Structure formats: structure tokens, C-alpha cells
Amino acid sequence: MRRRSLLGSGLILGIALVASTAIAAMPQSTPPAGPFTLPPLPYAANALEPSIDTRTMEIHHGRHHQAFVNNLNTAAASDPSLNQPVEALLARASSLPVSVRNNAGGHYNHSVFWTMMAPVGQGGEPSPALLRQIEADFGSMDAFKTQFNAAATGRFGSGWAWLIWADGKLAITSTPNQDNPLMDTVEQRGAPLLGVDVWEHAYYLKYQNRRADYLAAWWNVVNWNTVNGLFEQASS
Numbered sequence: 001m002r003r004r005s006l007l008g009s010g011l012i013l014g015i016a017l018v019a020s021t022a023i024a025a026m027p028q029s030t031p032p033a034g035p036f037t038l039p040p041l042p043y044a045a046n047a048l049e050p051s052i053d054t055r056t057m058e059i060h061h062g063r064h065h066q067a068f069v070n071n072l073n074t075a076a077a078s079d080p081s082l083n084q085p086v087e088a089l090l091a092r093a094s095s096l097p098v099s100v101r102n103n104a105g106g107h108y109n110h111s112v113f114w115t116m117m118a119p120v121g122q123g124g125e126p127s128p129a130l131l132r133q134i135e136a137d138f139g140s141m142d143a144f145k146t147q148f149n150a151a152a153t154g155r156f157g158s159g160w161a162w163l164i165w166a167d168g169k170l171a172i173t174s175t176p177n178q179d180n181p182l183m184d185t186v187e188q189r190g191a192p193l194l195g196v197d198v199w200e201h202a203y204y205l206k207y208q209n210r211r212a213d214y215l216a217a218w219w220n221v222v223n224w225n226t227v228n229g230l231f232e233q234a235s236s
Helices: 002-025 054-078 086-091 098-115 128-140 141-154 212-221 224-235
Strands: 159-166 169-176 192-199
Touching: 002 054, 002 212, 054 098, 054 169, 054 224, 098 224, 128 169, 128 224, 141 159, 141 169, 141 212, 159 224
Parallel strands: none
Antiparallel strands: 159 169, 159 192
């Protein structure tokens, strides 16, 4: 039984490595022109090591996020009504085709996700105002992280966990797939302040199925400077 277990783990890891190699070898086509563009990473692809490995960042940004942008531009080419800021699309997600909703959500989610991380030592700390609000709404920073991690690990399948500003207070929520709190389809809407991607492509090459380990490392690269600014904007 032990041999079978080890063989299964090795096979899974081998498949993942082969898949990543195959993705890297795929020929790159010219992205379709359109109103949506892939934002550059605000740091080098290896800048979040060791929390997030370089190859994951390259594939996640250059392949997954680029695909959302390409798909949105293809859709906009046949439907000019989609040629508007992505936030406007999210606000009317319920009226959009599922494919457009998924790609608009994926584009927005990843665009903010990159800015919500920074190399170790460069992300700052929660501002006094944000820390006071966290303590008021969750009891303590540790309690907040525990609840946030629970939302992230408890998301069945793929999705996101979020810290949002809604109804004059902070709240933690989780969304499936590429949905987010700006959409008119989610249970709890609000202004996203912090989000973490818990799709397996965000962590599998380094952490395999150990989502909790990925989250523990991810806190080391949270960009509180960005979170502070979003909180100040949303709460003012």
C-alpha cells in the first residue's frame, strides 16, 4: 500500500511537470487587438520567491491572465457593447454570457492580485486606521487571518477569498471560479481590498495540493501598502 501511495504522488507530480513543460513549449500566437490589455507585473517574476516560485508566476501571468485578456478582446470584436472598463462589465455580470463574465472576472481579479503582492520586506504593514478597523471587526489581526484562511481553504474547487469593505465595515467573503465582489451575481457585494487566488494553477507547481501551505507563505508577500490605499479610498 505504501508503494502504491508513493507511486501515485510521483505520477501526479510528473504529470504536473510535463504539463508545465508542454505549456512552455506551446507556440505563441499574436494576441487579438482590443480594448483590454495585460498589465505588466509590478515586479520581476522571481521577486516573490520563495513564497511563489518563478515558473508559477510566469505561467500564471503570461498564460492564464493573457488568455482572459485575449478572450475578452475576441468577444469585444463581435460585440462593441463590451468595449468599456472591466469594472462596468462586472457590475452587469448577470446580463453577460457566462464566457464573458468568466473572462472579465479573471482579467480584473488577476490585475488587482498582482498589485496586492510585493517582494518580502517591501509590502509595508497595515496602516493604523486599517488595523483599528480589523480589530474592531474581527477582534485581532490573528483572528482576521484565521478567518480569511478559513474562507480560502474552505472554497471548494477553484475560486478566491476576499477582504472587502461593505456597509461601513470589513467583511470576508469567498467567490467561485473568477467571480468577485463587484459582480451583481454574488451573495455579498463590496469593494475588494485584498484577494487571494486559490485556483490550483496559482500554487500547484510548488505546493501541489497543500493549499494551506500556500496561504501561509502568501501572507509573507501581501502588499499592505496597496491594501491601505484601497481601504482609505473605499471607507472615505
